Amino acid sequence: MATVQEKLITPITGGASEGPRNKVTVVGVGQVGMACAISILLRELPDELALVDVVEDRLKGEMMDLQHGSLFLKTPKIIADADYAVTAGSRIVIVTAGVRQQEGESRLNLVQRNVNIFKHIIPQIVKHSPNCILVVVSNPVDIMTYVTWKLSGLPKHRVIGSGCNLDSARFRYLMAEKLSVHPTSFHGWILGEHGDSSVPVWSGANVAGVNLQTLNPDIGTDQDKEGWKETHKMVVDSAYEVIKLKGYTNWAIGMSVADLTESLTKNLSRIHPVSTMVKGMYGINEDVYLSLPCVLNNSGVSSVINMTLNAEEVAKLKKSADTLWGIQKDLKDL
Amino acid sequence: MATVKDKLIREVNPGEPVVAGAKVTIVGVGQVGMACAISILQSNIADNVTLIDVMEDKLMGEVMDLQHGSLFLKSTITAAKDYSETADSKLCIITAGVRQKEGESRLNLVQRNVEVFKHIIPNLAKYSPDAILLVVSNPVDILTYVSWKLSGFPSHRVMGSGTNLDTARFRFLIGEKLKINSSSVHGYIIGEHGDSSVPVWSETNVAGVSLQSLNPYLDTENDPEEWKQIHKQVVDSAYEVIKLKGYTSWAIGLSVSTLAQSILKNLRIVHPVSYLIKDLHGIKEEVFLSLPCVLGSSGVCGIIKQSLKESETARLKKSSETLWAIQKDLKL
Numbered sequence: 001m002a003t004v005q006e007k008l009i010t011p012i013t014g015g016a017s018e019g020p021r022n023k024v025t026v027v028g029v030g031q032v033g034m035a036c037a038i039s040i041l042l043r044e045l046p047d048e049l050a051l052v053d054v055v056e057d058r059l060k061g062e063m064m065d066l067q068h069g070s071l072f073l074k075t076p077k078i079i080a081d082a083d084y085a086v087t088a089g090s091r092i093v094i095v096t097a098g099v100r101q102q103e104g105e106s107r108l109n110l111v112q113r114n115v116n117i118f119k120h121i122i123p124q125i126v127k128h129s130p131n132c133i134l135v136v137v138s139n140p141v142d143i144m145t146y147v148t149w150k151l152s153g154l155p156k157h158r159v160i161g162s163g164c165n166l167d168s169a170r171f172r173y174l175m176a177e178k179l180s181v182h183p184t185s186f187h188g189w190i191l192g193e194h195g196d197s198s199v200p201v202w203s204g205a206n207v208a209g210v211n212l213q214t215l216n217p218d219i220g221t222d223q224d225k226e227g228w229k230e231t232h233k234m235v236v237d238s239a240y241e242v243i244k245l246k247g248y249t250n251w252a253i254g255m256s257v258a259d260l261t262e263s264l265t266k267n268l269s270r271i272h273p274v275s276t277m278v279k280g281m282y283g284i285n286e287d288v289y290l291s292l293p294c295v296l297n298n299s300g301v302s303s304v305i306n307m308t309l310n311a312e313e314v315a316k317l318k319k320s321a322d323t324l325w326g327i328q329k330d331l332k333d334l
Numbered sequence: 335m336a337t338v339k340d341k342l343i344r345e346v347n348p349g350e351p352v353v354a355g356a357k358v359t360i361v362g363v364g365q366v367g368m369a370c371a372i373s374i375l376q377s378n379i380a381d382n383v384t385l386i387d388v389m390e391d392k393l394m395g396e397v398m399d400l401q402h403g404s405l406f407l408k409s410t411i412t413a414a415k416d417y418s419e420t421a422d423s424k425l426c427i428i429t430a431g432v433r434q435k436e437g438e439s440r441l442n443l444v445q446r447n448v449e450v451f452k453h454i455i456p457n458l459a460k461y462s463p464d465a466i467l468l469v470v471s472n473p474v475d476i477l478t479y480v481s482w483k484l485s486g487f488p489s490h491r492v493m494g495s496g497t498n499l500d501t502a503r504f505r506f507l508i509g510e511k512l513k514i515n516s517s518s519v520h521g522y523i524i525g526e527h528g529d530s531s532v533p534v535w536s537e538t539n540v541a542g543v544s545l546q547s548l549n550p551y552l553d554t555e556n557d558p559e560e561w562k563q564i565h566k567q568v569v570d571s572a573y574e575v576i577k578l579k580g581y582t583s584w585a586i587g588l589s590v591s592t593l594a595q596s597i598l599k600n601l602r603i604v605h606p607v608s609y610l611i612k613d614l615h616g617i618k619e620e621v622f623l624s625l626p627c628v629l630g631s632s633g634v635c636g637i638i639k640q641s642l643k644e645s646e647t648a649r650l651k652k653s654s655e656t657l658w659a660i661q662k663d664l665k666l
Binding site: 001003004005007008009034035038039042043057058060061062063064066067068069071072073074076166169170172173176178179180182183184207210212215216219225226228238241242243244245247249250251252254255256258260268 | 582
């Protein structure tokens with residue numbers, strides 16, 4: 001007896017459609033991974049979304065919860081599995097997996113523990129999606145992006161760290177609030193190492209092209225009577241603040257990763273402050289990843305903007321590079 | 335000495351803190367409340383989203399996290415320290431409430447939630463007397479009734495998320511079986527949100543072709559294709575997801591966002607939501623059950639009069655009796 005489907009539908013193409021063209025994989029279904037997933041889905045970017053994690057119950061639950069919202073989304077296929085075969089054919093793979101720092105743990109130890117996890121994850125991703133672009137979010141992001149690059153064997157332009165994308169977004173929000181304009185109308189960049197030693201490039205901060213440092217030459221210094229330097233400190237403290245209040249951060253990082261993903265999948269060539277391989281720039285001779293303004297399109301990092309940095313800013317980048325290399329050189333099994 | 339701001343900007347008309355045009359208040363910043371918030375924000379349907387909760391640190395943390403993403407949004411986000419900051423909302427979404435304790439009777443759970451709502455609802459009503467209330471907290475049909483009573487609002491401005499999500503799951507599962515996008519599968523689950531919801535198989539169709547006309551045994555136990563299983567899967571969905579990840583959030587958040595969109599933009603889209611069903615389908619009690627409703631800026635603009643089978647109407651009547659049995663003993 002013919003099924004309802006057979007009676008209802010006359011097949012034309014008679015088989016499965018071609019594979020996905022804009023498949024996105026998110027590795028890690030913790031709070032950050034899921035915030036990335038829901039933000040990417042709401043922007044209608046992928047035609048297929050895959051989730052991977054080791055905790056199978058939670059993974060299946062998250063997949064089902066997203067699938068149940070299919071009516072309200074434009075991503076027709078949402079899949080999940082602990083087996084990386086589910087990620088095959090991805091254009092973009094977002095890595096949010098990793099362990100958190102334990103109390104009293106050294107950064108080197110945290111990194112080595114995460115290296116051991118990434119040794120399992122990264123080769124499998126590349127095996128199933130050899131042409132993908134990897135976006136690393138796990139912390140410490142600059143080091144983990146280096147680790148990912150080494151473990152993947154991919155060309156450096158296809159391995160990106162979320163880096164200072166979020167720091168810059170927070171900076172633009174906080175500065176814009178003080179000036180009573182929308183964040184998109186305040187232009188400012190935070191570069192270098194993601195975290196405490198990030199570099200706010202005050203010389204480039206502007207609204208409608210009007211350079212704020214021209215209006216206040218002391219801006220960003222300790223001599224500044226208006227105390228604008230405080231805003232950068234607020235950016236650095238942001239994550240700790242939010243973690244103290246709600247236990248973790250996820251929405252802002254999720255939205256910022258979706259923004260990067262949009263530039264990559266839609267070939268936009270927009271400029272984002274993301275972590276890229278900076279060897280050979282600003283006098284840096286080691287294989288380190290730091291955030292610089294990168295032009296992102298469907299090839300990954302297609303080019304880097306040559307920021308005019310003052311001597312102090314360049315010195316900070318070099319110092320970060322030395323710190324990062326100090327940790328990276330002792331990592332085992334890369 | 336002139337500040338950077340003074341030198342940069344010539345003030346013309348700074349704009350008082352004018353109430354945003356389309357303001358949405360969300361009560362409760364748990365997983366459901368935040369999923370509603372992120373869906374509404376990233377869909378660009380509200381000018382302002384105000385969040386309120388009794389847990390102050392969590393509230394501040396969640397709002398801060400959202401505000402840090404302002405670069406990517408076109409709405410402002412506010413943490414309300416008290417209900418006065420929820421004033422002039424067009425839509426208030428209530429996700430707050432207590433969860434069922436092990437072995438707790440439904441009546442007891444409801445009475446505990448009534449105490450919580452006694453604090454929330456009158457405050458929302460006081461500061462946003464013209465707002466539409468959308469209740470999500472469970473048991474949603476009863477709590478929507480409670481909200482209606484406590485608010486004193488006309489019934490068309492009080493609705494519950496009801497079977498909006500059940501219907502979305504229903505359409506998704508049928509879509510999977512037919513290999514068609516869920517938006518091209520038309521069908522409604524009505525009545526009580528939960529175990530005794532009613533799938534209206536008789537009017538379920540694709541491109542106007544009734545599925546039951548192709549398989550008359552669709553809603554029976556004798557169906558070799560086991561279509562009836564789909565409704566069971568819908569009912570079990572929430573339990574499944576809760577068992578696997580501890581709670582559900584994304585689907586309900588997305589479904590609430592589409593309701594919000596219809597209301598704020600006066601779209602008059604038909605959604606199955608929990609509404610006062612008295613005097614429809616032979617129901618005499620003041621209960622709220624889900625039916626396909628036309629939603630617009632005034633709230634529930636109309637109800638679609640489905641031709642239900644006797645078995646379907648009987649189930650609605652049974653639900654209303656069960657709900658009334660609990661409602662009549664509530665101390666409001």
